[in-house]
Amino acid sequence: MKTATSAASGWPFSTVLVANRGEIAVRVLHTVQKLGLKGAVVFHAADRNAPAVRMADHAIEITGATPVAAYLDSAQILAAAKSCGAGAIHPGYGFLSENTGFARAVESAGLIFIGPKPEQIELMGDKVRARNFVEKGGFPVAPSAIEDDDPKTFVERSRNVGTPLLIKPSAGGGGKGMRIVRDLSVLEAEIERARSEGQRYFGDGRLYCERYIENPRHIEVQVLGDSHGNVVHVFERECSVQRRFQKIVEETPSPALTPQLRAQICETAAGIARSAGYRGAGTVEFIFGQGGEFYFLEMNTRLQVEHPVTEEITGKDLVLEQLRIAAGEPLGYAQGDVSSQGHAIEFRIYAEDPGRGYTPTTGPILALRAPQGDGIRWDSGVVQGGEVTAAFDPMIAKLIVRGTDRNDAIARAEKALAETVLLGCKTNTAFLRRLVVHPAFVAGDVHTGFLDANPQIAADPPMADETLHALLAAASLSTRPMRDAADCVPDLHAAIGEWRN
Known part of the structure; x- marks a missing residue:
């Protein structure tokens, strides 16, 4: 098994290109360079001074009609990999990380794609295909209706699932196009809205509906599989604190699971990955009901934003594991060796x-x-002197805290959030400070609708007029034009010259 001290000559590639940006590019480069390999990145002009660009051994500029379009241009990325002699491409998350066409193009170019096989991305990346596959394997799925099964009867079959009902696009994620229906009289209108959004965001208007579990938890399981048929889980993460179906806080272990339930849900995830012959790092996601029932939600065939919490409690470098698997190595350990x-x-x-x-x-x-x-980790893709623009996703950093138990981790988090300083644009750190001390969060009593049910957490506390005026004055006087104006001698007085009374 390769370790962080292995010689670079032991790898089938000497340079890894990171086809991404921001904190995940920095994260991947860190492990790549620690192994003695060279790390390369592509970058749009908007990221010219980003930490990843400064850190990389090779940085190749790419262009596009928009910054995001540049990072989605597989032809430019492949050309960049060739130009710097990269033998492998790590896609990070987002952008092209779950794009079957890109994975195939990487392999066709004679390079190694650090991720699953293209056919595995194709199978598990489409929610409908993945759900059918999982259901046929005997794993738990929620009652549903799939449009592709019979488009003409889709509406009627959706009615038969009953309310509450969740409509989802077959492609994509991030909460785009999802609609909750509690009144069947608006079902057809909501289906059309979801179809329109799915077409707009993903170029695919196909839908499916499933029974909506009220106030569920969102629990996912990290899995690793190699090319030799070995699959293990690396425990679960709870991701129930969300806004607009997007995660804000993730933790492990989940406070909701008993040891028996943990073993059950983790082995279910490993079984799904095993059935798919999965290779690489992936995450199997579940909806977890108030009564302890759980259903397959989807599988993400890539590294997750929240992977650091798993690394912190297991000591495993998941990027290193991805590289080892991509290099053709067996995992080298069994489930019982993961603690x-x-x-x-x-x-x-x-x-x-x-x-x-x-x-x-x-x-x-x-x-x-x-x-x-101690126990504090900061993963970031921004530095002082940089700028936050509207070109990319608004996530700019991740604060990861580790404690001896959950109460210890919460106490460290409260202190770390209070010590976090980022001035120049408004961030959600004050909101997170309110969240982490909320009694329900401290008790572990959360669900995916928690923030909607507690809007006061998001609301800024009222500020006294005197305090507001003082802050505005201090801010004004801290700017150069205002200081110059305040220090300026009026022309009438300046004309007096050196005269003294």
Whole structure:
């Protein structure tokens, strides 16, 4: 088994290109370079001064009609890999990480795709195909109706599932196009809205409906599989604190699971991955009901944003595991060799205003001070002097805390969030500070609708007029034009010259 001290000559590739940006590009480069390999990145001009670009051994500029379009241009990325002699491409998450065509193009170019086989992405990346596959394997799925089975009867079959009903696009994710129906009289109208959104966001209007579990938890299981048929799980993560179906806080172990339920849900995930002959790192996601029942939701065939919490409690470098698997190595350990210790929580630091509906914000990063200390990890793709723009997703950093148990992790998180300084654009750190001390969160009593049920957490506390005026005055006087105006000598007085009374 290769370790972090292995010689670079032991790998089938000497350079790895990261086809991504931001904190995940920094994260992958860190492990790549620690192994003695060279790390390369592609970058759009908007990211010219980003930490990943400065850190990489090779940085190749790519262009596009928009910054996002550049990172979705597989032809440019493959050309960049060839130009720097990269033998493998790590897609990170988002962008092309779950794009079957890109994975095939990488392999066709004679390069190694650090991820699953293209056919596995194709199978598990389509929610409908994945659900059918899982159901045929005898694993738990929620009652549903799939449009592809018989488009003409889709509406009627959806009615028969009963309410509450969740409509989802067959492609895509991130909550786009999802609609909750509690009144069947609006079912057809909601189906058309979901279809329109699915077509707009993913170029695919196909849908499916499933029984909506009220106030469920969102629990996912990290799995690893190699090319030799070995599959293990690396325990679960709870991701129930969400806004607009997108995660904000993730933790492990889940406070909702007994040891028996943990073993059951984790082995179910490993069984699904085993049935698919899965290779690489992946995440099997479940909806977990109030009564302890759970149903397959989807599988993400890539590294997750929240992977650091798993690393913190298991000591496993999941990027290293991805590289080893891509190099053709067996896992080298069995399920019984995977253990965990302590508790870890990740907080996504977003450039957004929770008090205004989580609206994204922009601005220069005038000051940045990350928290430090035992059990504190800060994964970031921004630096002081940089700028947050509207070109990309508003997540700019991740704060990961590890404690001996959940109470210890929460206490460390409260302190770390209080010590986090990022000035220049509004972030959600104050919101996270309110969240982490909320009695329900402290008790582990959360669900995917928790923030909707507690809107006061997102709302900024009222500020006295005197305090507001003082802050505005201090802010005004801190700017150069205002200081120059305040210090300026009026022309009438300046004309007196050196005269003294």
